[in-house]
Amino acid sequence: MTQTSSSHKVGQRWRKPHFISNSTLRWCLAVGAISYLIAAIASVEVDWARVYEGLDRGFDFIMAFTQPDFSSRASDIWEGLLESIVMTVAASVVGVAISIPIGLGAARNIAPLPVYIICRGIVAISRALQEIIVAILLVAIFGFGPLAGFLTLSFATIGFLSKLLAEDIEAMDKVQAEAIQASGAGWMQWINYGVQPQVMPRLVGLSIYRIDINFRESAILGLVGAGGIGATLNTAFDRYEYDTAAAILILIIGIVMALEYISGVVRARVQ
Amino acid sequence: MLQILNLSKTYKTGDQALKSIVLEVPKGQVLALIGPSGAGKSTMIRCINRLVEPTGGKVLLDGKDIVTLGSSALRKARREMGMIFQEYALVERLTVMENVLSGRLGYVGFWRSFLRRYPQSDVDEAFRLLDRVGLLHMADKRADELSGGQRQRIGICRALIQNPKLLLIDEPTASLDPKTSRQIMRLITELCAERGLAAIINIHDVALAQLFVPRVVGLRFGEIVFDGLPTELTPDKLNEIYGEEDWEATIETVEVRQR
Numbered sequence: 001m002t003q004t005s006s007s008h009k010v011g012q013r014w015r016k017p018h019f020i021s022n023s024t025l026r027w028c029l030a031v032g033a034i035s036y037l038i039a040a041i042a043s044v045e046v047d048w049a050r051v052y053e054g055l056d057r058g059f060d061f062i063m064a065f066t067q068p069d070f071s072s073r074a075s076d077i078w079e080g081l082l083e084s085i086v087m088t089v090a091a092s093v094v095g096v097a098i099s100i101p102i103g104l105g106a107a108r109n110i111a112p113l114p115v116y117i118i119c120r121g122i123v124a125i126s127r128a129l130q131e132i133i134v135a136i137l138l139v140a141i142f143g144f145g146p147l148a149g150f151l152t153l154s155f156a157t158i159g160f161l162s163k164l165l166a167e168d169i170e171a172m173d174k175v176q177a178e179a180i181q182a183s184g185a186g187w188m189q190w191i192n193y194g195v196q197p198q199v200m201p202r203l204v205g206l207s208i209y210r211i212d213i214n215f216r217e218s219a220i221l222g223l224v225g226a227g228g229i230g231a232t233l234n235t236a237f238d239r240y241e242y243d244t245a246a247a248i249l250i251l252i253i254g255i256v257m258a259l260e261y262i263s264g265v266v267r268a269r270v271q
Numbered sequence: 272m273l274q275i276l277n278l279s280k281t282y283k284t285g286d287q288a289l290k291s292i293v294l295e296v297p298k299g300q301v302l303a304l305i306g307p308s309g310a311g312k313s314t315m316i317r318c319i320n321r322l323v324e325p326t327g328g329k330v331l332l333d334g335k336d337i338v339t340l341g342s343s344a345l346r347k348a349r350r351e352m353g354m355i356f357q358e359y360a361l362v363e364r365l366t367v368m369e370n371v372l373s374g375r376l377g378y379v380g381f382w383r384s385f386l387r388r389y390p391q392s393d394v395d396e397a398f399r400l401l402d403r404v405g406l407l408h409m410a411d412k413r414a415d416e417l418s419g420g421q422r423q424r425i426g427i428c429r430a431l432i433q434n435p436k437l438l439l440i441d442e443p444t445a446s447l448d449p450k451t452s453r454q455i456m457r458l459i460t461e462l463c464a465e466r467g468l469a470a471i472i473n474i475h476d477v478a479l480a481q482l483f484v485p486r487v488v489g490l491r492f493g494e495i496v497f498d499g500l501p502t503e504l505t506p507d508k509l510n511e512i513y514g515e516e517d518w519e520a521t522i523e524t525v526e527v528r529q530r
Binding site for chain 1: 320322346347348349350353354356358360365373374376377381384385426429
């Protein structure tokens with residue numbers, strides 16, 4: 001039986017089955033996607049005369065990087081930078097601290113359903129609201145300044161970290177946790193011995209990554225009045241002081257790169 | 272000491288993993304549970320300490336029904352049943368000592384365990400057990416630095432430090448080479464004899480089971496189809512447990528080994 005069924009297959013060509021088996025549908029989708037792409041690109045209007053004018057300004061901006069001005073607004077820059085760092089550190093610590101219980105609650109394999117739904121809800125809200133929108137709202141409530149920025153970043157950290165922590169917990173090795181349960185451990189002990197060691201490297205890595213993101217975000221939040229180096233940067237742009245703006249951007253880039261390097265070192269250590 | 276009465280488990284999918292199991296294990300007896308994959312061996316020992324919730328029946332440990340216990344009483348009952356796993360189930364990123372001491376979690380409070388400040392008597396016992404299995408020098412190594420056989424020894428220490436009455440052992444040798452498998456089985460049976468522990472050992476290797484245990488229970492499709500001495504496992508009985516196969520070779524090797 002097997003011989004007769006295989007013998008009529010021998011000599012025939014073999015192709016991997018198509019993902020969409022209906023060939024009409026397959027071709028329609030392909031043609032449709034390509035024509036949409038062409039139409040979409042064609043619909044973007046470009047005013048070439050404006051671009052030509054703008055090139056000069058862009059060139060000025062880039063040239064400013066060759067002679068950044070750190071000194072004439074030194075005290076403003078320093079103040080803004082310090083504010084950003086304070087905001088970043090405080091928001092990261094508070095955000096991570098709140099994220100851990102929410103992350104535990106948002107992991108389906110360890111949390112009961114009602115807790116899971118509430119925690120996933122918090123994560124969803126935090127992720128749905130973009131930082132700038134939250135910052136505008138919080139500036140309206142708390143007024144201009146770093147308090148609004150700090151709260152915005154804490155809020156954003158919760159959505160980011162809780163979600164990724166929960167996903168890591170859901171992907172953990174079940175038997176290791178089971179073994180701790182089998183010894184008669186309580187719930188807290190179970191988390192501490194069975195779950196925490198498995199997710200710790202990722203938690204540390206993500207927290208450091210989040211510090212990095214929070215610092216970059218703090219530079220943007222200043223644009224809507226939520227304090228930090230962004231406010232200083234915004235003022236510099238408003239006054240067309242590209243050399244000061246360049247100085248600020250160089251500092252931001254330097255700090256972000258330093259954080260990136262540190263996070264790499266730490267992540268390698270905690271593996 | 273352990274009495275299982277009409278224990279049954281039906282999974283949500285409708286699979287009847289256990290059909291009204293009745294089994295009694297006296298104090299200090301080591302028995303092997305054999306049977307094909309999917310026969311319900313693993314479900315059965317997990318129903319005893321309720322890592323899997325049974326759907327019916329009773330599990331009496333010294334007369335106390337484990338199935339009806341509330342969560343804190345269940346914790347206390349679990350202390351009396353040490354468990355050893357197929358893939359060792361050590362917490363990989365914890366040290367050997369932390370893994371062994373985690374067997375005491377049912378006895379110590381949260382802060383003591385969180386700060387790793389265990390009572391001196393627990394620490395002493397951990398060292399004694401590590402010495403007994405020949406791994407004292409590994410105490411501060413991380414569990415993932417150990418070989419398979421070494422990990423299983425640590426798993427045994429973790430179960431024993433609970434000071435249990437009963438060991439539940441799930442495929443202790445399935446991930447080990449033949450020589451290490453025999454060493455681990457010998458260690459388990461020796462330790463059970465030293466401490467007067469009863470044990471239920473799920474095992475695939477029929478010949479290995481026959482070599483080390485005084486009683487074999489055969490499970491098929493969630494039912495006990497054999498319960499007797501290892502020497503009573505004839506080809507007919509094995510056919511009944513596993514289905515048709517030529518068993519002469521398996522049985523012969525055991526006879527040769529036993530000589």
